[in-house]
Amino acid sequence: MLTVVNACALFGLEGALVQVxxxxxxxxxxxxxxxxxxxxxxEARDRVRPAVKNSGFDFPGYRIxxxxxxxxxxxxxxxxxxxxxxxxVGSAGHMGPPPRxxxxxxxxxxxxxxxxxxxxxxxxxxxxxxxxxSVVVPEVxxxxxxxxxxIEVLPARTLxxxxxHLRGDCQIAPRPPATIRLADMPAEHAVDMADIxxxxxxxxATEVAAAGGHNLLFNxxxxxxxxxxxRAMPGILPPLSTDEALETARxxxxxxxxxxxxxxxxxxxxxxxxxxxxxxxxVGGGRIPKPGEVSLSHRGALFxxxxxxxxxxxxxxxxxxxxxxSVTISRVSGSVxxxxxxxxxxxxxxxxxGNHGNPHKACTCPxxxxxxxxxxxxxxxxxxxxxxxxxxPVAYDKLMGLPTGEPSSTVRQRVxxxxxxxxxxxxxxxxxxxxxxxxxxxxxxxxxxAPATAMAKQxxxxxHLSARAFHRTLKQARTIADLEGEERIGVGHLAEAVQYRxxxxx
Numbered sequence: 001m002l003t004v005v006n007a008c009a010l011f012g013l014e015g016a017l018v019q020v021x022x023x024x025x026x027x028x029x030x031x032x033x034x035x036x037x038x039x040x041x042x043e044a045r046d047r048v049r050p051a052v053k054n055s056g057f058d059f060p061g062y063r064i065x066x067x068x069x070x071x072x073x074x075x076x077x078x079x080x081x082x083x084x085x086x087x088x089v090g091s092a093g094h095m096g097p098p099p100r101x102x103x104x105x106x107x108x109x110x111x112x113x114x115x116x117x118x119x120x121x122x123x124x125x126x127x128x129x130x131x132x133x134s135v136v137v138p139e140v141x142x143x144x145x146x147x148x149x150x151i152e153v154l155p156a157r158t159l160x161x162x163x164x165h166l167r168g169d170c171q172i173a174p175r176p177p178a179t180i181r182l183a184d185m186p187a188e189h190a191v192d193m194a195d196i197x198x199x200x201x202x203x204x205a206t207e208v209a210a211a212g213g214h215n216l217l218f219n220x221x222x223x224x225x226x227x228x229x230x231r232a233m234p235g236i237l238p239p240l241s242t243d244e245a246l247e248t249a250r251x252x253x254x255x256x257x258x259x260x261x262x263x264x265x266x267x268x269x270x271x272x273x274x275x276x277x278x279x280x281x282x283v284g285g286g287r288i289p290k291p292g293e294v295s296l297s298h299r300g301a302l303f304x305x306x307x308x309x310x311x312x313x314x315x316x317x318x319x320x321x322x323x324x325x326s327v328t329i330s331r332v333s334g335s336v337x338x339x340x341x342x343x344x345x346x347x348x349x350x351x352x353x354g355n356h357g358n359p360h361k362a363c364t365c366p367x368x369x370x371x372x373x374x375x376x377x378x379x380x381x382x383x384x385x386x387x388x389x390x391x392x393p394v395a396y397d398k399l400m401g402l403p404t405g406e407p408s409s410t411v412r413q414r415v416x417x418x419x420x421x422x423x424x425x426x427x428x429x430x431x432x433x434x435x436x437x438x439x440x441x442x443x444x445x446x447x448x449x450a451p452a453t454a455m456a457k458q459x460x461x462x463x464h465l466s467a468r469a470f471h472r473t474l475k476q477a478r479t480i481a482d483l484e485g486e487e488r489i490g491v492g493h494l495a496e497a498v499q500y501r502x503x504x505x506x
Contacts, residue, residue, distance in 0.1 A: 012336030022087025212479030
């Protein structure tokens with residue numbers, strides 16, 4: 001007897017509907033899974049057999065073939081357990097055929113309990129896109145699944161409960177659609193701007209970077225406050241919009257990193273991996289391609305402390321996502337693309353000992369070693385950085401004096417106002433921040449007054465800016481104008497942007 005049950009497959013953030021075809025026939029007792037299954041899918045037979053028995057159903061002692069169609073698509077993960085078990089129960093005559101407009105997602109424990117599955121949010125989206133009316137998911141994943149509009153979510157605890165629902169003995173109550181409420185709160189444990197003594201110029205650059213989503217590089221001796229400034233970034237970033245929160249949640253769902261009890265991130269991501277991270281961990285990869293730190297930082301910030309200590313291969317791999325806002329991972333089985341529109345915040349010393357250019361301590365590094373250390377960051381990668389800040393040591397009187405700077409809450413309000421101006425300007429264009437603008441967008445939205453136009457020409461010729469550097473300078477000037485509530489870019493806005501651009505560590 002043949003039974004067909006719908007399930008979902010994911011490849012990256014995209015997916016397809018999978019038909020799990022269960023056939024029971026006379027022959028030598030066996031249980032085969034075909035259709036390009038990975039190890040987790042192949043091992044389903046060892047989970048499904050005891051789960052069916054321990055749920056009170058007889059497991060047929062015949063030849064069982066489970067075909068996961070389409071057969072040319074790689075199937076990964078334990079999310080097909082529930083569909084296989086229902087196919088066996090249906091083929092054995094314990095219930096009628098499952099409805100063809102319902103998808104079933106869930107891993108089974110040996111006693112028939114349904115367990116959490118990574119990627120439920122995009123899976124439910126795949127089911128809706130393929131015309132499914134409802135989807136059965138583990139109860140622990142129901143809140144996440146309910147974020148998808150237009151499909152009925154049925155939360156189940158056990159295999160027996162699902163069978164009883166399909167028989168009509170005991171209906172599972174649908175999970176009401178989720179109401180998305182995003183708290184407008186700064187990140188917890190972030191450094192407050194008011195606690196950073198001195199460094200007014202660097203704090204201003206941090207504000208500009210947060211307001212426009214610009215890449216930022218701090219350069220200075222040890223102990224000058226580079227890491228502290230970067231750690232203050234989460235406290236001034238604006239809240240996620242609803243669309244951004246859902247987009248970020250899909251990435252974290254696939255990675256299995258959604259916070260327990262909360263299907264959405266309440267704050268913008270801020271990731272700070274160690275410099276020993278491998279290339280696959282930074283940009284994504286693995287045998288089964290998973291999101292890397294660049295994707296986990298999507299719509300947030302990626303902080304790379306001790307930037308030259310990261311491997312050259314990993315740093316060069318950042319160039320494509322920094323330019324495109326996405327990262328493509330290619331494997332023999334196919335390619336997956338993950339969003340990676342993040343703000344890169346880097347911190348570095350000017351030399352191995354850290355004191356090159358320090359007026360208070362002598363540098364012990366020979367000149368050739370200083371040049372070699374700085375060249376660990378390639379020119380093309382530096383060209384993709386937008387704001388360069390030299391962080392000098394803090395004087396004694398500023399360290400011991402009373403705090404004089406603004407708190408993060410005040411700075412955050414200005415950043416939020418600037419982001420709101422950008423949202424109004426870019427409505428209908430698909431752009432989110434000034435940093436997202438392309439050359440055509442720069443020409444359209446970065447209008448200069450007459451004196452600023454003359455200054456732009458002088459800066460281009462005098463400092464030999466590349467086309468990319470020139471456009472990035474205009475985008476920073478647009479952000480500075482937004483912080484001041486100005487529609488046109490003036491000389492002061494452009495002068496500040498040029499100043500940030502010229503403070504390159506090399």
